[in-house]
Amino acid sequence: MAERLDLRVGIDVGGTNTDTVVLDCDGRFLAKVKVPTTRDVMSGIAAGIAAIVGQVDASRITHVMLGTTHATNALLERRDLRQVAVIRIGSPATHAVRPLFGWPEDLRTAVSLGETIVPGGIEFDGREIVPFEPEAVRRFLDSLPRQPDGVAITSVFAPVSPQHELEAAEMVRKVLGDVDVSLSHELGSIGLLERENATVLNAALVGVAHGVSGALSGALAEHGLSPVTFFAQNDGTLMALEYALRYPVLTIGSGPANSIRGAAYLTGTENAVVLDVGGTSSDIGVLANTFPRESSYGVEIGGIRTNFRMPDLVTIALGGGTIVSEHDGDVRVGPESVGYRITEEALVFGGNTPTLTDAAVAAGRTDLGDAERTRGCEPLLEAALRQADAMLADAIDRIKTARGDQPLVVVGGGSVLVPSALTGVSAIHRPEHYEVANAVGAAIALVSGQVDQIVHPGPGEREHLIGQLSREACDKAVHAGADPNAVEVVEIEEVPLAYLTTPAIRIRIRAAGPMGWV
Amino acid sequence: MLLDADALQAIARGAAVLGTGGGGDPHIGLLMALQAIEESGPPRLVTLDELPADGLLMPCGMMGAPTVSIEKIDNGGEGARLREEVERHFARPVVALLSSEIGGSNALIPICWAAQMGLPVLDADGMGRAFPELPQVSMHVAGISPSPAFLTDERGNVLVTTASTGEWLERIHRKVTIEMGGSAATTEYILTVEQARTAVIQGSVSLAHRIGRTIMEARVDPVGALIDALSAVRLLDGKVTDVERNTTGGFVFGHAIVEGLREDAGRLLRIEIQNENLAVLDEGRVIASVPDLIAVLDSEIAEAIPTERLRYGQRVTVIAFPCDPIWRTPRGLEVAGPRAFGYDFDHEPVEALHG
Numbered sequence A: 001m002a003e004r005l006d007l008r009v010g011i012d013v014g015g016t017n018t019d020t021v022v023l024d025c026d027g028r029f030l031a032k033v034k035v036p037t038t039r040d041v042m043s044g045i046a047a048g049i050a051a052i053v054g055q056v057d058a059s060r061i062t063h064v065m066l067g068t069t070h071a072t073n074a075l076l077e078r079r080d081l082r083q084v085a086v087i088r089i090g091s092p093a094t095h096a097v098r099p100l101f102g103w104p105e106d107l108r109t110a111v112s113l114g115e116t117i118v119p120g121g122i123e124f125d126g127r128e129i130v131p132f133e134p135e136a137v138r139r140f141l142d143s144l145p146r147q148p149d150g151v152a153i154t155s156v157f158a159p160v161s162p163q164h165e166l167e168a169a170e171m172v173r174k175v176l177g178d179v180d181v182s183l184s185h186e187l188g189s190i191g192l193l194e195r196e197n198a199t200v201l202n203a204a205l206v207g208v209a210h211g212v213s214g215a216l217s218g219a220l221a222e223h224g225l226s227p228v229t230f231f232a233q234n235d236g237t238l239m240a241l242e243y244a245l246r247y248p249v250l251t252i253g254s255g256p257a258n259s260i261r262g263a264a265y266l267t268g269t270e271n272a273v274v275l276d277v278g279g280t281s282s283d284i285g286v287l288a289n290t291f292p293r294e295s296s297y298g299v300e301i302g303g304i305r306t307n308f309r310m311p312d313l314v315t316i317a318l319g320g321g322t323i324v325s326e327h328d329g330d331v332r333v334g335p336e337s338v339g340y341r342i343t344e345e346a347l348v349f350g351g352n353t354p355t356l357t358d359a360a361v362a363a364g365r366t367d368l369g370d371a372e373r374t375r376g377c378e379p380l381l382e383a384a385l386r387q388a389d390a391m392l393a394d395a396i397d398r399i400k401t402a403r404g405d406q407p408l409v410v411v412g413g414g415s416v417l418v419p420s421a422l423t424g425v426s427a428i429h430r431p432e433h434y435e436v437a438n439a440v441g442a443a444i445a446l447v448s449g450q451v452d453q454i455v456h457p458g459p460g461e462r463e464h465l466i467g468q469l470s471r472e473a474c475d476k477a478v479h480a481g482a483d484p485n486a487v488e489v490v491e492i493e494e495v496p497l498a499y500l501t502t503p504a505i506r507i508r509i510r511a512a513g514p515m516g517w518v
Numbered sequence B: 001m002l003l004d005a006d007a008l009q010a011i012a013r014g015a016a017v018l019g020t021g022g023g024g025d026p027h028i029g030l031l032m033a034l035q036a037i038e039e040s041g042p043p044r045l046v047t048l049d050e051l052p053a054d055g056l057l058m059p060c061g062m063m064g065a066p067t068v069s070i071e072k073i074d075n076g077g078e079g080a081r082l083r084e085e086v087e088r089h090f091a092r093p094v095v096a097l098l099s100s101e102i103g104g105s106n107a108l109i110p111i112c113w114a115a116q117m118g119l120p121v122l123d124a125d126g127m128g129r130a131f132p133e134l135p136q137v138s139m140h141v142a143g144i145s146p147s148p149a150f151l152t153d154e155r156g157n158v159l160v161t162t163a164s165t166g167e168w169l170e171r172i173h174r175k176v177t178i179e180m181g182g183s184a185a186t187t188e189y190i191l192t193v194e195q196a197r198t199a200v201i202q203g204s205v206s207l208a209h210r211i212g213r214t215i216m217e218a219r220v221d222p223v224g225a226l227i228d229a230l231s232a233v234r235l236l237d238g239k240v241t242d243v244e245r246n247t248t249g250g251f252v253f254g255h256a257i258v259e260g261l262r263e264d265a266g267r268l269l270r271i272e273i274q275n276e277n278l279a280v281l282d283e284g285r286v287i288a289s290v291p292d293l294i295a296v297l298d299s300e301i302a303e304a305i306p307t308e309r310l311r312y313g314q315r316v317t318v319i320a321f322p323c324d325p326i327w328r329t330p331r332g333l334e335v336a337g338p339r340a341f342g343y344d345f346d347h348e349p350v351e352a353l354h355g
Helices: A042-053 A070-077 A105-111 A134-143 A163-176 A192-221 A241-246 A254-267 A339-345 A356-362 A378-399 A434-444 A462-479 B005-018 B027-040 B078-090 B109-117 B166-179 B204-217 B222-230 B330-336
Strands: A007-013 A017-023 A029-036 A061-067 A084-091 A112-119 A150-155 A180-183 A228-232 A238-240 A272-277 A282-288 A314-316 A322-327 A330-337 A406-411 A425-429 A447-455 A488-496 A505-513 B056-064 B094-099 B121-125 B149-152 B158-161 B183-187 B233-248 B251-260 B268-274 B276-282 B285-289 B293-298 B315-321
Touching: A007 A042, A007 A254, A007 A434, A017 A042, A017 A434, A029 A042, A029 A434, A042 A192, A061 A192, A061 A254, A061 A434, A070 A192, A084 A134, A084 A163, A084 A192, A105 A112, A105 A192, A112 A134, A134 A163, A150 A163, A150 A192, A163 A180, A180 A192, A192 A228, A192 A241, A228 A241, A228 A254, A238 A241, A238 A447, A254 A272, A254 A282, A254 A406, A254 A434, A272 A378, A282 A378, A314 A378, A322 A356, A322 A378, A330 A378, A356 A378, A406 A434, A447 A462, A462 A488, A462 A505, B005 B027, B005 B204, B005 B293, B027 B109, B056 B078, B056 B109, B056 B166, B078 B094, B078 B109, B078 B149, B078 B158, B078 B183, B094 B109, B109 B121, B121 B204, B149 B166, B158 B166, B166 B183, B204 B222, B222 B315, B233 B268, B233 B285, B276 B293
Parallel strands: A007 A061, A061 A228, A084 A112, A084 A150, A150 A180, A272 A406, A406 A425, B056 B094, B094 B121
Antiparallel strands: A007 A017, A017 A029, A228 A238, A272 A282, A282 A314, A322 A330, A447 A505, A488 A505, B056 B183, B149 B158, B149 B183, B233 B251, B233 B315, B251 B268, B268 B276, B276 B285, B293 B315
């Protein structure tokens, strides 16, 4: 099914709405639709597809890019999770914190059939802690009450050398036959417990990914479509379907990344602050060289610490439905919001609750509803809007990494609140199609690959090592579906390790490129 | 006091503040200690008065790279092995453990080990804060011998060292720690309860606990509550506007610039960093310096921000508070005063600078 890119469909499943857009290969906008997100998620996606199929020549659809919350929901609801065998390679080290220590008991029971720590593991400089013992893996698997649905393998310092993980996977396949195995070195970076957690969650989510993939194919087949499918991941890039089936945990948190990438695309900017104003809150992120800047902290997924780096966001309780009030002469803005009830409760829509939307209408920033109804509340609304502007300016300043004014891209349904000028902002862009920026972000995303390793460069070896790791990152991107002729390194980060006298550097390299032919 | 799960959570937060930007993230030590008390029950926190005068105390902790200790987690039995070696060497029992360094992750490690062994934890440490090197402890200042010292790894390798000086012990242990994989368990400056009366910094664990409780319980203004509780000096409320870091010889050197906001608008502070926050300059004038404690707190939640996580835009409150008096003695300043870190100025007590 080698097909040249023609029409692509971008789908983003959000908390409230599922947005679907269609772009052609030159990026022209052909259709957009917003439908409510359904509890099962999939029927919302199907409704979106059904709606756009009527608006474009569906036979030309060659690619579908999906950013979905299936994996997050499965973890939160402990639903459709696989029970996996958890193998850590590192004994005699690492017993001081056992695998899955501190997990909520019900989640642990839902995902784990048993845990072990077997002899082996790697040192920071690539030596073995002790030799790996494959027989210990066999004994553990034999001791389990039944055949596990999957296996999660994590070796100490696997990012330095994956050798023991690969040997363990071989033994697992010898004992269990064809079984899905998640290896930590393919998923995360330094930080054993966080990487192990991510690997276990990944192994448990493989079934969910198969379910989504099957249901999506089914929904597309109903319209006679069988396009190439990609999944959006948490760094704002895409992975091919077969990759998503192996690394489903990476689909978690793709929404904010898509929104930032979409904002970039719609305005043509490469570096900007992106403000996404919703009904209850606003997310402010940073677009750095066309990618979302990532947080330096790992994130929690379903209450579990992982080392995934998500887009760096400042979130404030400020949106179109934010309630404004007065207490003893003090004007208060939020944090409460009327949320989706705004169309009934806001003054301009005939309600009795003053909101920031009313303030924006009274100030002439937008002409929603009946402006007459804000009469008499002007002093309160004016004061509230001044506070809201100051809150936005403060949040924008917090997310910046350097002094100086920067351009701001405003997207999201609540963006009418944003004034025409803000302190610290050089220019404000309000792109067309701002309300579906996240689905656009999914549709236009690049495909990426990443390596994260500790290296020990001898004199003069640093350049050579970086070159070698850059090629590895590019290879990973190509494996994930990127065009080999257009893939390039987009980020190199070097962090020297403290409190060690031999030079050791942690290097993280990310490569990305447009989708290749499939 | 029993060091139960709630106490450990508070101590971990307090230890981060006392880490003055360094000492390693207490999170991994917290998990180790939580697992140990779940398996063996919480250890007791005791004062020197509760222990026999001739009883043997074991100051201990982990040394090496924090990045290694979050990846190659300990076996957990390292502390028991150190104790066994110490008892064999001295031919008498260890009566309590204490942390060599209350600032950062080493605050929790002796608690983990003590829980496993059923030993009490002494409410004291060797620094009252964090420092990068082994001899930068109060026992060294007080003239206690660093030797014999013991170093062990998860495999059961044990190094027993008789070093000519604390500085030599640092060099030998650091080299062997790297051979052992970049992280190892260590005890040195072993002493009796009687000797400890003038050689350790007492009350450090309960201080960490109090700091943590203050931050966790303050509903409105945790930074203000913490400043009150510590009688600390608020040097500046502002935001980080520049951070520069370099690594040389295994240690992080650099500085951060914090620009004042609100009442402090127009002021610029420069924080000098060598793993820890070592000095604060206001227009070239030193307004706080090591060995006094300098902490950079998140202005909203009062969480201490380690030096490797400082970055532009963070809203921070920079505070300073007095070190233990032992560090202000001539020998204390020789070991850990500004000149020991290569600065060309003398230490002035923070409370004198901000009378």
